[in-house]
Amino acid sequence: MQITFLGTSSGVPTRARNVSAVALRLPQRSELWLFDCGEGTQHQFLRSDLRVSQLRRIFITHMHGDHVFGLPGLLASLGMAGSCPGVDLYGPEPLRDYLDGVLRTSSTRIGYPLRVHRVEAAARSGDPLLEDDDLVVRCTPLNHRVPAFAYRVDQRPQAGRFDVGRARELGLPPGPIYAELKQGASVRLSDGRLIDGRTLCGPPRPGRSVVYCTDTVFSEAAVALARGADLLIHESTFAHREAEMAYQRQHSTSTMAAQTAAEAGVGRLVLTHLSPRYAPGNPLTPDDLLAEARTIFPNTVLAKDFLSLDVTPAGS
Numbered sequence: 001m002q003i004t005f006l007g008t009s010s011g012v013p014t015r016a017r018n019v020s021a022v023a024l025r026l027p028q029r030s031e032l033w034l035f036d037c038g039e040g041t042q043h044q045f046l047r048s049d050l051r052v053s054q055l056r057r058i059f060i061t062h063m064h065g066d067h068v069f070g071l072p073g074l075l076a077s078l079g080m081a082g083s084c085p086g087v088d089l090y091g092p093e094p095l096r097d098y099l100d101g102v103l104r105t106s107s108t109r110i111g112y113p114l115r116v117h118r119v120e121a122a123a124r125s126g127d128p129l130l131e132d133d134d135l136v137v138r139c140t141p142l143n144h145r146v147p148a149f150a151y152r153v154d155q156r157p158q159a160g161r162f163d164v165g166r167a168r169e170l171g172l173p174p175g176p177i178y179a180e181l182k183q184g185a186s187v188r189l190s191d192g193r194l195i196d197g198r199t200l201c202g203p204p205r206p207g208r209s210v211v212y213c214t215d216t217v218f219s220e221a222a223v224a225l226a227r228g229a230d231l232l233i234h235e236s237t238f239a240h241r242e243a244e245m246a247y248q249r250q251h252s253t254s255t256m257a258a259q260t261a262a263e264a265g266v267g268r269l270v271l272t273h274l275s276p277r278y279a280p281g282n283p284l285t286p287d288d289l290l291a292e293a294r295t296i297f298p299n300t301v302l303a304k305d306f307l308s309l310d311v312t313p314a315g316s
Contacts, residue, residue: 001026001155001208001311003231003270006044007036008303010215010237010251010273011066016280017305018044019066020273022212022233024153025050029134033057035151035212041070042077048306053083057130059137060091061214062148063098072102079111086113090129090139092147093118119149140225142216144250150216152225155207159183163200170195208311211266214273217247218256226264230314233303234260235273239284240292254289258296267314269293272303 002025009017019038023045026033032054034041045052055078061067078084089095096116103110122129123139130137134156142148162182172178172195180187181197188194211226213219214235226232237251246253252260254271261269271286271293278284286302293300301309 001153001210002308003210003233003311004048004050004308005270005272005303005305006041006048007038008272008274008305008307009066010235010275012276013038013040014276014279017274017276019069020061020214021070022272023048023050024210025054026135030054031056033059033153035059036061036067036214037069037071037074038066039069042074044305045074052078053081055087056085057088057090059151059212060089060095061142061150061212062144062146063092063094064146064215067215068095068098072099072106072108075099075110075114076103076106076108079109082111084112086115089114089116090119090137090151091116092149093120120147123149138225140221142213142222143219144215144217148215150211150213150219150222150225152209152211152229154209157207158205160202160204163202166200206313208313210311213260215251217250217252218259222260223263226260226266228265228314230267231270231309231311232261232264232266232268233270233272236271236289236293237273237275239278239289241284254292255296258293258300261297261300265314267299267312269297269300270303270309271300274303 004023006021007018013019018040020036021041022035024033119139123141128136129139136154138152139149184197186196209229210231211229212233213222234257235252236254236257238246238253240253240255243253278286290302
């Protein structure tokens with residue numbers, strides 16, 4: 001798993017930061033998943049090394065413009081490319097009506113399968129929103145002025161590392177047989193030997209996990225969703241000194257984000273969704289918000305547009 005930030009500002013873009021969008025790259029399946037799609041996101045794709053042709057799923061946290069205004073344009077461009085196999089959208093109830101209205105009134109035709117999934121039921125029940133043989137996605141309600149949801153992606157445990165040296169000692173020919181053995185399967189060779197793949201693999205490796213949490217004031221539900229995650233991406237709209245404003249506007253301060261990370265026991269915290277009031281040259285800067293968060297949760301980094309991070313195991 002690899003995260004790339006395509007927009008890290010709140011409300012409006014700045015010269016250095018576009019509005020919210022975070023891409024999750026899944027190399028093992030040649031897919032991209034996108035979390036939120038603020039205005040200009042497709043331009044950010046063009047400025048990155050990500051391949052928008054690999055985009056398969058988009059998760060929307062809530063219906064405020066700085067999180068959805070880029071969606072119609074991106075979907076329309078995918079259609080014009082003529083090679084999109086389909087996109088699945090996940091988000092609050094108004095998402096379908098919003099898209100239907102924009103696409104209809106702009107006479108935009110989407111020439112590929114576009115499936116919209118509501119997330120409220122999964123958020124209430126705690127059941128998986130999406131799961132397959134490799135990944136599980138869950139969501140939870142947040143505390144914001146409109147219905148908003150955080151998302152968690154968990155990779156299922158991975159097979160142990162394959163001992164190539166031992167395989168060579170046994171005279172096993174490289175190729176498709178290695179793939180089967182890596183999965184722990186038993187394979188009968190042409191000479192009659194039965195090789196148990198489990199004897200050639202180390203212990204199972206835990207899967208990676210990432211949580212995307214915005215927009216919200218401090219939320220116990222977010223803590224529960226993020227419990228033990230390798231990476232927590234959390235909004236940090238305001239500095240600690242402006243906590244009253246944060247509560248009024250239902251956003252988080254740097255210290256609320258750090259408190260969430262600490263209580264959830266995550267491996268690493270990334271601050272994003274920064275107010276333009278902290279642009280360089282102002283009395284407080286993003287570095288000040290980072291310093292505030294680190295007093296509570298030291299393993300915190302500050303997002304910036306086009307920052308890419310590998311999702312590594314907690315504690316590494």
